Amino acid sequence: MKKILFLCAVCTLLSLQQSDSKEIIDQLAFSAGIQLNGSDPSDIQVKDNRFYDRVLKDQSLGFGESYMEGWWDVDALDDCMYRIARASLQSRFKKSPSFYWAYLKAKLLNRQDKSKSLDVIRQHYQLGNDLYKAMLDPTMTYSCGYWKNAKTLEEAQLAKYDLIARKLGIKTGMRVLDIGCGWGGFAKFISSKYGAKVTAITLSENQAILAREVCKGLDVEIRVQDYRDLDEKFDRIVEIGMFEHVGVKNYREFMEICYRSLQDGGMVMLHTIGSNESVLNADPWIDRYIFPGGQLPSISQVGKSIEGLFVMEDWHNFGTHYDKTLMAWFKNFDSNWPALKENYSPEFYRMWKFYLLSCAGAFRARDIQLWQVVLVKNGVLGGYETVR
Numbered sequence: 001m002k003k004i005l006f007l008c009a010v011c012t013l014l015s016l017q018q019s020d021s022k023e024i025i026d027q028l029a030f031s032a033g034i035q036l037n038g039s040d041p042s043d044i045q046v047k048d049n050r051f052y053d054r055v056l057k058d059q060s061l062g063f064g065e066s067y068m069e070g071w072w073d074v075d076a077l078d079d080c081m082y083r084i085a086r087a088s089l090q091s092r093f094k095k096s097p098s099f100y101w102a103y104l105k106a107k108l109l110n111r112q113d114k115s116k117s118l119d120v121i122r123q124h125y126q127l128g129n130d131l132y133k134a135m136l137d138p139t140m141t142y143s144c145g146y147w148k149n150a151k152t153l154e155e156a157q158l159a160k161y162d163l164i165a166r167k168l169g170i171k172t173g174m175r176v177l178d179i180g181c182g183w184g185g186f187a188k189f190i191s192s193k194y195g196a197k198v199t200a201i202t203l204s205e206n207q208a209i210l211a212r213e214v215c216k217g218l219d220v221e222i223r224v225q226d227y228r229d230l231d232e233k234f235d236r237i238v239e240i241g242m243f244e245h246v247g248v249k250n251y252r253e254f255m256e257i258c259y260r261s262l263q264d265g266g267m268v269m270l271h272t273i274g275s276n277e278s279v280l281n282a283d284p285w286i287d288r289y290i291f292p293g294g295q296l297p298s299i300s301q302v303g304k305s306i307e308g309l310f311v312m313e314d315w316h317n318f319g320t321h322y323d324k325t326l327m328a329w330f331k332n333f334d335s336n337w338p339a340l341k342e343n344y345s346p347e348f349y350r351m352w353k354f355y356l357l358s359c360a361g362a363f364r365a366r367d368i369q370l371w372q373v374v375l376v377k378n379g380v381l382g383g384y385e386t387v388r
Contacts, residue, residue, distance in 0.1 A: 021052035032087035034080060041076035042083060048072070059093050064285035064358075068350045077353065078327065081361030106280040111293040112247030114226055118203060119292045120245055125204040128343060132183070134336035135329050140183035140210070143241035143271065144322040144370045148388070153328040156321070161189040164238060167314065167374055167387045168267050170194045174235040177201070177261065179227050180242025184211030184220070191218040199234070201225040230257055236267050243272040247295050248280060251305035255375075259309045262377045268310065270373040272297060273322070276366075290355050296368060311379030314386055319369035326360035 026036050035043045046052075048071035054062040066072055074080045084090075105111065136142055137154040145156025146163050164186070170176060172195030178187050181200030184207075190196040198220040202208055211222045237258050246254050258268050275296035281287070282294045297305075306312060333340075333356065337349060344352075362368050374384065 021056050022049075025052045025055055028089055028092065032083040032089055034083055042074065042079040044080065045073050046071070056093075059284075060090060061284040061288065064289070064354055067354050068289075068347055070350070078330075078357040078360045078364070081358040082364045083361075085362045085365035085367040106295075110247065110249045112245060112250055112295070114228060116293055117226065117245065120294065121203045123292055124290060126206050129183075129206055129210055130343065131333075131340060134340055135333040137328075139185040139189075140214070141185045142182055144273075144318070145325045145328075146318065147321045147324050148318075153325070153332075156325065156328075157185070158189070161186050162193075163387065164240070164269050164271065164372070165190050165194055167372065168236050168238070168269055170196050170236060173197065175199070175233070176236045176238060177230070177234040179237065179239045180245070181207070181211060181222065182240070183207050184214040184222060186238065186240060187211065187220045187222070188215050188218060191215065191220050195219075196236075199223065199232075201227065201230075227254065227257060230261050232261065233263055234261055234266065235263055236269070237262060238269045238271070240269075240271040241273070243270055244291070244294050244296060247293065248297070248301055251297065251301060255305045255309050258375075259377060264378060265380075266377045268375040270302070270371070270375060272371055272373075274298065274302075274317075274319075274369040274371045276369070286355070289351055302371075302373065306375055310375035310377060312373060313376050313380055313384035314372075314374040316372040316388070317369050318372070319363050319366065322363040322370045323360050326356050326363065330356040330360070 022036075029036055029044060033042070034040075037043065037045055048066075048069075051066050051071045054066050054071070056062075058065070110116070132140060132142065137152075137157050139154060139157050139161075141157040141160070144160065145153060146160035147156045148159065150156035150159050170190055174194075174196050176190060176196045176198050178198055178200040181187055181202050184200060187198040187200040191198050196219075198215075198218075200211065200215075200220060201223045202211070203224065203226065205224060208222050208224050215222060243254070262268070273296050275298045278298040278301055279296070282291065282296065287294060303312075330353065333352060341349070359368075363370070376384070
């Protein structure tokens with residue numbers, strides 16, 4: 001009898017805890033304009049009641065993982081995530097032990113040193129060229145497009161390439177270094193259109209193989225090389241979507257390497273996603289499942305890294321363009337899923353969907369930014385003419 005009473009008491013306690021969790025999550029969702037099990041496309045539909053405790057306990061990580069596991073769903077995931085980001089719901093949670101552990105690791109360890117830099121390559125960029133061919137535009141560009149006058153994803157990516165070339169004043173015969181060259185789209189563009197001599201480096205063998213095919217016949221050399229091993233001079237240096245993997249402990253070294261690798265008067269293009277706040281660790285779900293060791297720089301962190309080295313001549317924010325870019329990527333990914341599912345699991349589909357659409361929502365909410373920063377060794381005499 002005592003055993004039965006004890007079990008009843010435990011069940012009652014668990015029920016009360018779940019009820020409390022449900023009420024807290026319900027109130028948080030409501031403050032963001034989301035109704036649990038409501039009728040709006042942005043309303044979360046809870047499929048498993050363990051969802052409430054999971055989110056309270058593991059916060060961002062539990063929210064993403066429970067979506068991957070099918071514990072909840074929503075018709076308009078991008079708008080749901082936009083509302084969550086716009087309401088800054090994450091800031092209303094008490095920091096969990098896992099947050100402090102991640103912070104401690106980021107504080108004490110260099111998660112982006114030479115050996116650890118390969119973690120994101122293995123987990124993300126080596127997934128398979130079939131995935132990226134299906135998701136990206138024909139130029140195979142995996143960074144924010146410039147949609148000012150563009151109507152298609154390919155037009156937006158070519159416009160972005162041309163914008164960078166014009167901002168840097170790239171001319172025939174210039175030696176250009178492309179750090180983190182992806183599948184060679186930018187190297188091909190500036191070599192074929194502007195006559196540049198390009199050295200492009202990546203840590204991904206998959207990317208290098210395809211990039212060499214893409215740039216065949218052009219004055220482009222594709223290397224599998226770490227930026228820390230560079231020892232030569234260039235007229236221009238371009239980084240497109242790679243700085244997010246450098247890490248705050250290495251920002252200064254990265255800039256010093258760029259400085260010594262430039263001719264006098266040389267220019268650097270920093271094209272990076274940026275954070276509104278200076279932080280040491282990334283979103284835990286993104287860190288575990290998408291970009292291990294990834295870290296978004298803040299304005300002050302970038303500023304500190306260039307102090308005494310470069311003159312900052314231009315800082316351009318077009319973060320809202322990333323929303324449109326990500327939505328286009330998801331449309332491609334989703335429409336090509338019938339062919340991709342031969343090589344990827346249903347859980348991967350939900351993981352990738354959550355990644356693309358949650359990021360779209362975050363950019364839409366202005367929670368994260370996309371910057372193009374022009375840095376010049378010794379500055380431009382007479383002043384820099386802004387290009388848009």
